[in-house]
Amino acid sequence: MTTKNxxxxxxxxxxxxxxxxGALEGxxxxxxxxPGSPSSQVLGMLGHIAEDMGFRAEWSTNETTALQSCMGASFxxxxxxxxxxxxxxxxQSDAIHCGALGGIKGGLVIISSDDPDSHSSTNEFDSRHLAISANIPMLEPASVQETKDMIPYALQLSEELEQMVLVRVTTRICHGRGGVELGELPEKRPFTxxxxxxRMVGINWLHGFLLEKLEWAREAFEKSEFNHYNGLDKAKKLIITGGTGMKYTLDAIExxxxxxxxxxxxxxxxxxxxxxxxxxxxxxxxxxLVVEEVDPFLEEHIAAIAGKNKVNIEIYGRNDIIPQVGELNPEVVTKALKEFVGIQDAKASDAVCGGEGCPAAEGLTIPERELTFCAGCPHRASFFILKQALRREGNHGVVMGDIGCYTMAGQRAGQYGYHFMSCMGSGISAAEGLGQLTNYGFNxxxxxxxxxxxxxxxxxPGLINAKMNDANILHIxxxxxxxxxTGFQxxxxxxxxxxxxxxxxxSIKALxxxxxxxxxxxxxxxxxxxxxxxTDLIRTKxxxxxxxxxxxxxLAAKTRAKKKVWVDTDKCRGENxxxxxxxxxxxxCPGNIWDFEKNCAAIDEVVCVGCGVCAKICPAGAIQVEEPEDAEGKGGSK
Amino acid sequence: MLSILELERKVVKTNLCTNCGACQGMCPYWKSYEGRTFVDYECDRAEGRCKYFCPRMPADLDSLMKKFFEEKDITSELGPVKGLYLTRAADPQIRAKAQHGGTMTALVELALAEGFIDAAVLSKAEGTLDPEGQLITDPADVRACSGSSFQIPPTMAVLNEALKENEYKKIGVVGTPCKTLSAYKMMAKPFEDNDNNADNIGMVFGLFCGWGLDWKGMEAFGDAGHADILPSKFHRMDLDDRQVDLDDVLPLVRENCNYCYDMTAEFADLSVGGARSSEGWDTDKGWNQLIVRSEKGQKLVELAREKGILEFREFGDDSAKAAAMDKLKKASASKKSKAVQALIEKDGTLGYLEPSKEIFAEYIK
Incomplete structure (x- = not known):
């Protein structure tokens, strides 16, 4: 990313x-x-250039502290x-609501990256609803260029309205690429x-003022260059898009x-x-037809606008001809558009990604693959032993999971290792409540x-709650x-x-x-x-x-000397x-593979990081681990 | 059905599992912890040794017995019998710690010393708690395993591991009836090309058994160096000097023991239990009764007599011997009846004894 003017x-x-x-130009x-995908890289990049560009970039403990730090800077x-x-x-929703009520001074923009289809999330929640709830203005770019352009605009708008502004982006915007024409880098403005x-005080007597600011924003948006119209003028068949919907739609029309x-x-x-x-x-x-990512947000508000203004019109979108769940893609949008304009397609029902009508998938059978832990991941070992310990108990125990790489333990990678998973921090608190029932007969x-x-x-806070209430749980x-x-932030x-x-x-231990x-x-x-x-700890009250x-x-693969792991094929019992x-x-482990020719276990040397745990669990003692010979044997550089 | 699921459904989940360990020690899937057998991870083989070695999986026990023992010796109540003796270890040091007369300890020591076996798999309990299987090769280590914990550690897992290693070619194993039965199921070799070296089982030593006790429940009684169940008229268990009312112990009897038909470990080269002759407890105390079942067992006992390792007490006259045999048969038949009854009450069939129902027909009430 260029920092040049x-x-x-x-x-x-x-x-x-x-x-x-955009942040620099703003x-x-x-x-x-x-950090959280798909926008994890943003602050990492800002951190690298912050020193040179004369601003402060920081990773926060959580999103609430992150937003409130910004509010402090805005003051x-x-x-x-x-x-x-x-x-x-x-x-950070409480912080947004209260912060919006109090208003801000210097421009404050929240960028929320949504993950339709939950590529790297446990959900595909739609951020847009929060703007309505908190009464703050919201923008969504349709291209990479607009993404850059919107940030300084949003900062400017935010300052004019003395209100924080939300910019919603989605995975395809964050991870997609496009040409971006640069703007000017401004002189650094002094603080006031x-x-x-x-005062920056969020109190209810500002409620009316909060709504008034929105109306000012609406006036500005009526003339905004971020709203475009393409195609037939006075069209009887109108398509309204938000965010990535525009590009999918224009491509499909063509x-x-x-x-x-x-x-x-x-x-x-x-x-x-x-x-x-x-x-x-x-x-x-x-x-x-309304084409947008995830919820029928625009669709329902446009229906409301039509209704309020007595415009009698048919409105389609996520509630009917576009699937309610999952990400937009060319196949989905093409199929919806055809249905919308009344084109009969012999294979219309199959023309979704991966289906028969999808040319790229023809003749290919791609095996389904679950998410898994990396080779040598300590979580694999942790869940392996946790399952063993719990199976020792006649009633096998209950495991309350949380959010991180280890969320994948809910699949085969972690031996289907937990029973409960919700949002970040929920595991310990849910466990606290469940564990209390052991005093009342839950066993x-x-x-x-x-x-x-x-x-x-x-x-x-959950741990403090558990301590205060004398919880009967093992927290790992x-x-x-x-x-x-999210990439080692x-x-x-x-x-x-x-x-x-x-x-x-x-120190977690000291804390x-x-x-x-x-x-x-x-x-x-x-x-x-x-x-x-x-085993001993779960039996301790x-x-x-x-x-x-x-x-x-x-991380370890970058710093540790790599041990050589191999299979003694004479000892391997294979499928017997x-x-x-x-x-x-x-x-x-992805490093443990099966040699179909020899009918025998094997190690994928490229993938294996040499942790050697598989050698400890091999029932035949067939997996051998060799210490690296000398310092030269060390693996890749950091 | 997958082998592991079949075994889990038919034996473990139905509380028939004795925790003998016969399914363990060969693979990473079956485990045992504190007296309970369970599966860590699922194996997806349709046929596995685990289900064939399990003493509680259905099998034709009549054919199995005839395969390994002389048909003329086989009795309905006691299995094969070549001879019944009252014995005790000649060495008073053995008798001081061992169960009853210490016959088993003396015979295993002798078998190791004389090359009848080259290793022995025994159960060892430090006191009465947390017993575990042990592989020993030095006759001097046998005595440390004498005495009974009245629990069922997964000793056969240790045998399986030892067989897998293939280092010892004549391994002796001492066990309760469930364990000795599994040893013969192993020797029957259901998989000819993957038999876990079952030919390396050298001798099988059976222990008489009424029932085993729950692992965790025993902790409540605290540790004891020596445990003994007295004849039924006393209705008590002795833990060192402590006398415990049998009514306090009986709730700890493992459910699976109610389905056991075998009191005298019928599948064995020889079997040993507490003496219960017609002469009464004052005379029998400190003595064993010993059933010899095979030629190999016979040879070992004769050698023990020659070398003065065992002392033999005569039954008195022939009628006294017949009375002792009769008493033993009645006790054994009573266990068979109870087991058959318990199985029928459980699911209306003879369960794991169904393929052998001809030999159990007489015990159905």
């Missing part, structure tokens, strides 16, 4: 880079974030952006002293060849909606889990010394800031002990010992905290009674 020059950029560039003083008329994903936006009687039949109104200002602009187009139309051991980053994010912190799921336990500065590590918790630490790679420890420490395999492909079928 080259107005008019065009660069190929990823959407996340465009956000960074002259930010402060940026904060908690001195600093401009700031806060980057979150859809869940993060919900985490906070006067004795200056593919089907209906350029002369339809008009496309693409909206970039999503809340409050520019009613006059929309009505102007509705009055000529007989029917409308199963209760275990909760979290990762180290999640621990700091929202587990600490899967400490891999990384925010691994620093967290309070890593001793590093977003700008690469050292900071004092916060738990300071609360008066009994704390144990163990290594998940010590399979037998740790299984026994977990009260609140127990076990920290399973083993660095993330991806006595093994039944234990390493590749049950243990399931």
């Amino acid at each position: 080259e107005p008019g020059k065009t660069y190929l950029m990823q959407g996340n880079e465009a956000i960074v560039r 002259g930010i003083h402060f940026a904060s974030s908690y 001195a008329n600093g401009r700031s952006i806060c980057i979150v994903k859809q869940n993060g936006l919900l985490v 002293p906070i006067g004795e009687w200056d 593919d089907i060849g209906i350029e002369g039949e339809v008009g496309v109104l693409s909206l970039g200002t999503l809340w409050p909606l520019p009613e006059k602009l929309i009505l102007e187009r509705l009055k000529d139309a007989e029917k409308v 199963q051991p209760v275990v909760s889990l979290c990762g180290d980053s999640t621990f700091f994010h929202t587990v600490v 912190v899967l400490d891999n010394s990384a925010t691994a799921m 620093p967290h309070p336990g890593t001793g590093e800031t977003a700008m690469g500065h050292e900071t004092e590590k916060i 738990c002990e300071s609360l008066g918790c009994r704390v144990w630490t163990a290594d998940p790679f010590d399979v037998e010992e740790t299984t026994q420890l977990i 009260g609140l127990k905290v076990l920290i399973l420490q083993q660095p993330c395999a991806t 009674c006595g093994c039944d492909r234990y390493c590749s079928r049950v243990w399931g």
Whole structure:
């Protein structure tokens, strides 16, 4: 991402880079974030350039602290952006509502990246509803260029309205690439002293003023350059799009060849909606198709606008001809458009991605693959031994999961290792409630889990709650010394800031002990010992905290000398009674593969990171581990 | 059905499992913890040794017995019998710690010393708690395993591991009736090409057994160096010097023991239990009764007599011997009747004894 001041020059950029560039062109003083796909990279990039560009970038403990840090910076008329994903936006929703009521000073833009189809999430929540609830303006770009352009615009608007502004982006914008024509980098604006009687106070007597600001925004949006119209003027068949819907729609119109039949109104200002602009187009139309990501947000508000203004019109979209669930894609939009304009397609019902009518899928049978842990991942060992320990109990126990890489333990990778999974920080609190029932006749051991980053994010209050209420649970912190799921962003336990500065590590163990918790630490790679420890702990009454420490395999592979692991084919029992492909079928590390020619286990040397745990669990002792010969044997460089 | 599921459904979930360990020690799937057998992870083989080795899976026990023992010796109540003796270890040090007369300890020591076997799989309990199977090769280590914990550790898992290693070619195994039956199921070799070296089982030593006790329940009684159940008229269990009312112990009897038909470990080269002759407890105390079932068993007992390892007490006259035999048969037949009854009450059939129902017909009330 370029930090050069080259107005008019065009660069190929990823959407996340465009956000960074937009922030620079908006002259930010402060940026904060908690990582979450698809926008995780944004603050990482900002952190790298912050020193040179003279602003502060930081990873926050959670999204609420992130937003409130921005509000602090805004108080001195600093401009700031806060980057979150859809869940993060919900985490900070109280802060948004209260902050919106109090208003802001320097421009404050929240960028919420949604993940339609939940590629790297547990859900596909739609961020847009929160703008209505909090009464704040919202924008959504339709291209990478618009993404860059919207950030300085949103910062400017935010300042004019003295209100925070939400920019919603989605995975295809964040991870897609496009040409971006640069704008000018502004001079850094000085801060404004906070006067004795200056206030940022969220209190209900500002409720009316809050709504008034929205109306000012609506007026601005009626003339906004982020709303476009393409195609047939006064079209009877009107398509209204939001975000990525525009490009899918324009491509599909060209593919089907209906350029002369339809008009496309693409909206970039999503809340409050520019009613006059929309009505102007509705009055000529007989029917409308709304193409947008996830919920029928625009669809229902456009129906409301039509209804209020007595416009009699048919409205289609996510409620009918576009599937209610999942991401838009060319096949889905093409199929919907054909249905909308009344084109009969022999294979219309199959023309979805992966179906018979999808040319790319013809003749291909791609095996279904579940998400899995990386080779050598300590979570695989942790869930393997947790399951063993719980199976020792006649009633097998209950495991309350949480959000992180280890969420994948709900599948085969983690031996279907948990019974409960909700939002970040929920595991320990749900476990606390369930564990209390053991005092009233419920008779199963209760275990909760979290990762180290999640621990700091929202587990600490849950742990304090568990301690205060004398919970009867075992809480396991899967400490891999990384925010691994989103790309190794620093967290309070890593001793590093977003700008690469050292900071004092916060010890999870010391923190738990300071609360008066009994704390144990163990290594998940010590399979037998740790299984026994977990067995003993789940039989111990009260609140127990076990920290399973083993660095993330991806980190470890960069720093540790790699051991050579291989299979002694004479010893391998393979599919016979006595093994039944234990390493590749049950243990399931991607490094443990099956040699179909030799009918024997094998190691994928490219994938294997040399952790050697499979050698400990091989029933035949057939997997051999060789220590690296010397320092030269060390694996890749950091 | 997958082998592992069949075994789990037919034996483990129905509380027929004895925790003998016959399914364990060969693969990573079957485990045992504190007296309970369970599956860690699912094996997806249709045919596995586990279900064929399990003493509680249905099998034709009549054919199995005739395969390994002389038909002329086989009795309905006691299985094969070549001879019945009253014996005790000649060494008073053995008798001091062992169960009853210490006959088993003395015979296993002798079998190891004389090369009848080259290793022995025994159950060892430090006191009465947490017994575990052990593989020993030095006759001097046998005594540490004497005495009974009245629980059923998964000893056969240790045998399976030892067989798998294939280091010892004549392994002796001492066990309760469920365990000795599984040893013969192993020797019957259901998979000729994957038999876990079952030919390396050298001798099988059976222990008389009334029932085993629950692992966790025993903890409530605390540890004891020595445990003994007295003859029924006393109605008590002795834990060292402590006398425990049998009514307090009986609730700890494992459910699966109610379905056991075998009191005297009928599948064995020889079987040993507490003496219960017609002369009464004062005389029998400190003595064993010993059933010899095979030629190999006979040879070992004769050697023990020659070497003065065992002391033999005569029954008195022939009628006294017949009375002792009769008493033993009645006790054994009573266990068979109870087991058959319990199985029928459970699901209306003879369950795992169904394929052998001809030999159990006389015990159905």
